[in-house]
Each structure stands twice: as structure tokens, then as C-alpha cells.
Amino acid sequence: MTPLISRSGTGRKGLVTLICGALATGAITAASVAALEPGAASASSHREAPLISGTPQYDNTDLYAFVSPDKSDTTTIVSDYIPFEEPAGGPNFYQFADDAQYDIHIDNNGDALDDLIFRYTFSTKIKNKKTFLYNTGVVDSLNDPDLNVTQSYDLDLIKLKNGRQQYKTRIADNIPAAPSDVGKASMPDYAKLRSQAIYKTAGGGATFAGQADDPFFADLRVFDLLYGGNLSEVGNDTLKGYNVNTIALQVPNSLIRQSASRPTVGIYATTQRKNAQGYYSQVSRLGNPLVNEVVNPQKDKDKFNASEPKDDAQFLKNVTNPELPKLIQAIYNIKAPSEPRNDLVSVFLTGVKGLNTEQPQAKPSEMLRLNTSIKPTAKPKRLGVLDGDNQGFPNGRRLTDDVIDEALQVMEGELVGSKNDLGDAVDKNDKSFEKYFPYVAEPTAGSRGKIAKAAAGSSTKSALGDALTGSGDTNMTLIAGSAAAGAAGVLLIGTAFAWWRRRVQRPY
Ligand SMILES: [Ca+2]
Numbered sequence: 127m128t129p130l131i132s133r134s135g136t137g138r139k140g141l142v143t144l145i146c147g148a149l150a151t152g153a154i155t156a157a158s159v160a161a162l163e164p165g166a167a168s169a170s171s172h173r174e175a176p177l178i179s180g181t182p183q184y185d186n187t188d189l190y191a192f193v194s195p196d197k198s199d200t201t202t203i204v205s206d207y208i209p210f211e212e213p214a215g216g217p218n219f220y221q222f223a224d225d226a227q228y229d230i231h232i233d234n235n236g237d238a239l240d241d242l243i244f245r246y247t248f249s250t251k252i253k254n255k256k257t258f259l260y261n262t263g264v265v266d267s268l269n270d271p272d273l274n275v276t277q278s279y280d281l282d283l284i285k286l287k288n289g290r291q292q293y294k295t296r297i298a299d300n301i302p303a304a305p306s307d308v309g310k311a312s313m314p315d316y317a318k319l320r321s322q323a324i325y326k327t328a329g330g331g332a333t334f335a336g337q338a339d340d341p342f343f344a345d346l347r348v349f350d351l352l353y354g355g356n357l358s359e360v361g362n363d364t365l366k367g368y369n370v371n372t373i374a375l376q377v378p379n380s381l382i383r384q385s386a387s388r389p390t391v392g393i394y395a396t397t398q399r400k401n402a403q404g405y406y407s408q409v410s411r412l413g414n415p416l417v418n419e420v421v422n423p424q425k426d427k428d429k430f431n432a433s434e435p436k437d438d439a440q441f442l443k444n445v446t447n448p449e450l451p452k453l454i455q456a457i458y459n460i461k462a463p464s465e466p467r468n469d470l471v472s473v474f475l476t477g478v479k480g481l482n483t484e485q486p487q488a489k490p491s492e493m494l495r496l497n498t499s500i501k502p503t504a505k506p507k508r509l510g511v512l513d514g515d516n517q518g519f520p521n522g523r524r525l526t527d528d529v530i531d532e533a534l535q536v537m538e539g540e541l542v543g544s545k546n547d548l549g550d551a552v553d554k555n556d557k558s559f560e561k562y563f564p565y566v567a568e569p570t571a572g573s574r575g576k577i578a579k580a581a582a583g584s585s586t587k588s589a590l591g592d593a594l595t596g597s598g599d600t601n602m603t604l605i606a607g608s609a610a611a612g613a614a615g616v617l618l619i620g621t622a623f624a625w626w627r628r629r630v631q632r633p634y
């Protein structure tokens with residue numbers, strides 16, 4: 127046990143967990159949803175934590191790690207938080223938690239113990255607490271006085287030996303995070319704001335924190351349809367149009383790997399939340415996609431979120447004897463591969479021999495494993511290693527990797543002779559990724575339709591009534607517009623929440 131982190135508590139993994147949790151139990155009920163609520167095993171009762179406003183700020187949604195396509199002597203790690211950010215969800219937009227440690231862990235010698243931790247800690251500042259507005263005018267730069275709510279962060283590098291801290295170095299201090307993209311009226315040049323949030327670290331690295339389009343793409347109804355036994359409705363990206371909060375870190379390969387001759391690194395992310403006593407408890411953990419969703423059953427999901435890789439033997443049976451292929455066999459009559467599934471142990475727990483094992487006898491532990499010596503390909507294939515492209519998943523994970531299809535195909539025995547083409551018919555993200563760091567696509571803006579005529583004229587002012595009279599200057603129009611947008615945002619949140627409830631309470 128490292129003294130850095132006290133590990134207890136629980137967490138969740140977003141909608142995929144919920145849907146796949148349903149796979150495990152055969153039904154999604156209000157009770158099963160409540161059991162997954164992050165507050166369930168912490169101090170407060172889950173009944174005090176409404177579903178969508180629980181603790182999404184601490185929720186790791188996806189982790190990516192790839193050799194940087196434009197800078198192959200570096201590795202880029204992208205870690206996402208806060209599932210299903212509705213872009214117009216103001217006036218309280220999306221922030222990292224001030225009482226959290228967002229950690230990215232590196233194991234570079236295969237013993238399942240951390241050798242490096244990159245730790246992000248945030249702090250929020252509000253310039254004017256007398257307004258409800260996120261921004262009080264047009265925001266032209268990150269230090270614009272009109273950006274009322276700002277976040278900055280520190281980045282520390284912790285070096286460990288045998289799991290114990292040796293020293294800690296601050297590698298970035300008080301760096302501004304990119305804000306939520308409120309909309310065209312408030313942030314006409316969001317790309318500029320993002321570029322100002324990219325910070326170059328000493329030694330050729332870079333760091334970024336802020337809002338982005340959710341790079342995960344999937345038709346989550348593929349799980350729904352398993353029940354109906356009818357795959358005719360696949361092909362809609364359920365995450366299209368939603369944002370996440372992203373941390374992106376670019377580091378020299380030489381910093382994270384053991385040596386040039388031992389180039390594979392294990393990577394995972396955790397979030398620790400400060401408890402009432404002032405100690406940090408791990409509430410979320412994420413390495414490979416879909417492990418806590420479709421590999422771990424209900425009884426282990428919270429335990430996994432609070433666990434360390436060195437103890438992953440406790441979850442081994444979930445991998446060697448997985449439930450998903452049996453469900454698929456029962457519903458679609460596709461024969462489940464025979465057990466134990468040592469092919470899945472390679473993919474999820476040790477790395478694939480000759481591709482991305484840290485050493486011949488790596489201790490089985492759940493992490494993304496990236497061989498940093500494999501150069502990026504100019505034409506990445508969405509199915510990665512399954513399609514002969516060794517730069518992609520399960521050798522690390524690129525933004526373009528279609529992990530739903532890959533995971534389904536591997537689960538159904540692609541690596542052990544049962545070739546198949548299973549998939550959800552969503553082959554790529556709804557937005558193109560960028561060519562340069564931080565690579566993720568810009569967030570969908572809060573106001574993404576045409577600006578209503580009324581918002582720019584006096585009719586809105588009169589429609590909003592006396593509350594807005596009195597200032598009469600040019601800012602008036604903007605404030606009126608923002609107020610209208612805020613109301614629309616509340617409406618949208620309400621609609622989204624109703625939609626969420628409908629989804630999760632569907633009696634399958
Ligand atoms: Ca280690």
C-alpha cells in the first residue's frame with residue numbers, strides 16, 4: 127500500500143456500466159442503478175445523490191494512450207471525465223473537482239506497482255460572485271475579465287520505487303484549463319481559447335485540461351438489442367454531441383519507459399476524492415475500456431473502482447470465465463469459446479506476447495499496455511491489432527480505435543479461431559480528431575443552432591421583463607441572450623434527465 131493514496135470508496139463508469147450492468151443482471155431497475163451510484167459506499171446515502179448529479183466529476187469515462195502520431199518520440203495519454211455533458215448545460219458549466227486528485231499511473235517493469243504517477247489537482251476561481259453567469263461578456267482569451275469562472279491546475283510527477291514514493295516534482299504550476307464552450311455569442315473563437323490552454327512542459331512534453339468532444343463512439347443500444355435478439359437498429363452514435371472534460375498529457379517515451387529495450391508501459395487512471403477527514407480515497411479506476419462494464423459482474427464493480435492492479439488476481443475469474451459470450455450464445459446462438467479464456471488474459475491483464483508485454487513474467491494486472499517502440503502508422507485501422515495494425519488497441523488505445531467492435535469480436539473468440547465481424551455499426555467518432563496535441567476534437571458548443579433573432583434585439587429584453595432593465599448598455603443584449611440560453615439549458619438538462627431516467631428504468 128502506497129502512503130500516497132488511501133483506497134476505499136466506490137465509483138461508476140457511466141452509461142455503459144449501467145447498460146452492461148443490465149446485461150449482468152438481466153434487468154435494469156431503480157435499485158440496480160442506485161447500487162452503482164458513486165455515493166453508495168461512501169459516507170452519504172445513495173438516496174441523497176440524484177442519479178445524474180451524483181459525482182460525475184470524479185468519474186473516469188475513458189483512457190487512451192498512443193505514440194503521438196506527429197511526434198513519435200513521445201506518448202500521449204488522454205483521460206476523460208464527466209460522462210454525457212450536455213453542451214448547453216449552463217449556467218453552471220462543467221468543472222474538474224477542486225477536492226480531487228486526478229492521477230495517471232505508469233508501471234514500466236511489469237510488477238503491477240506504480241513507478242510514476244502524474245497528478246493533476248485543480249482550483250476554481252470566481253471573479254464576481256454576485257452574478258449567476260459563467261461569463262459576463264464575450265470571452266476573447268483565457269484571462270479575459272469576462273470569463274467569470276476559471277480553473278487552473280498543478281501537475282506533479284511522483285516517482286516511486288517498489289510502490290513507495292521517492293520524490294515529487296512539480297512539472298506545471300497554475301496552468302489555466304480551457305473553459306466549457308458556452309456558445310458562439312460568448313466564445314466566438316473557441317479554438318483560440320483551447321490553444322491558450324496548451325502548455326509545453328520542460329523536456330519536450332505538453333499538457334492540456336479542458337472540455338472536449340467525447341471521443342468514445344458506440345451505439346449503446348447494441349446492448350439493449352441483445353435482449354430483443356434483433357440487430358436491425360444499430361448504427362447510431364449514442365455519445366454524439368456530448369462533451370467530456372479531458373486531461374491530455376504528452377510525455378517523452380524516455381521518461382516513462384524502463385529503457386529502449388524494455389519499451390512497454392502499463393497505464394491506468396484513478397480519481398481520489400478528499401473525504402470529510404481530509405484523506406483522499408480512490409473512487410474510480412480505469413485502464414482498458416469495457417473491463418468494469420462487461421467483464422466485472424455487479425458484485426465486483428465498486429470493488430474494482432477502489433482496487434489496485436497488484437491485487438487484480440481477485441478478478442481473474444471474471445476474465446477467464448466471462449459472462450458476455452454466454453449471454454450472446456443464449457440469445458443469438460453464437461457458440462461461446464471454450465474456457466478458460468487465456469486469450470482474454472493476454473488482452474486485458476498481461477499484454478500480448480511479442481507485442482506489448484512489459485516483461486516475460488508480467489504480474490497479471492488490468493492496465494492499458496503500450497509498446498512505445500512501435501511507430502505510428504499513417505493510416506490507422508479502426509480494428510487495430512485485429513486488422514494487422516499493431517499500433518492500435520489492445521496495444522494502447524488510439525482515439526480512432528473502435529473498441530466496442532474489437533472487444534465484441536475478441537470476446538467471441540477472434541483470437542482463438544472463431545473469426546467474426548460483430549459490431550455496432552458505428553465505425554468512427556462523430557467529429558474528426560485533430561492532427562496535433564491534444565488531438566481530441568473541440569467540444570460541441572452550448573449554442574449550436576442559429577442565434578435567434580429575438581436574442582439580439584429589444585424583444586428579448588422586454589420578454590424577460592423588469593429583471594433586466596436598468597443597465598441599458600451594450601452588455602444588456604448579451605446578458606439577455608445568456609439568460610435565455612441559461613433557461614434553454616435548464617430545459618435541456620431536464621429533458622436529458624428525463625431521457626436518462628427513461629433509459630435506465632426500462633424494464634428489459
Ligand atoms: Ca512497477
Ligand SMILES: [Ca+2]
Nearest residue numbers: 339340341556
Ligand atoms: Ca464524439
Ligand SMILES: [Ca+2]
Nearest residue numbers: 528531550552
Ligand atoms: Ca463500432
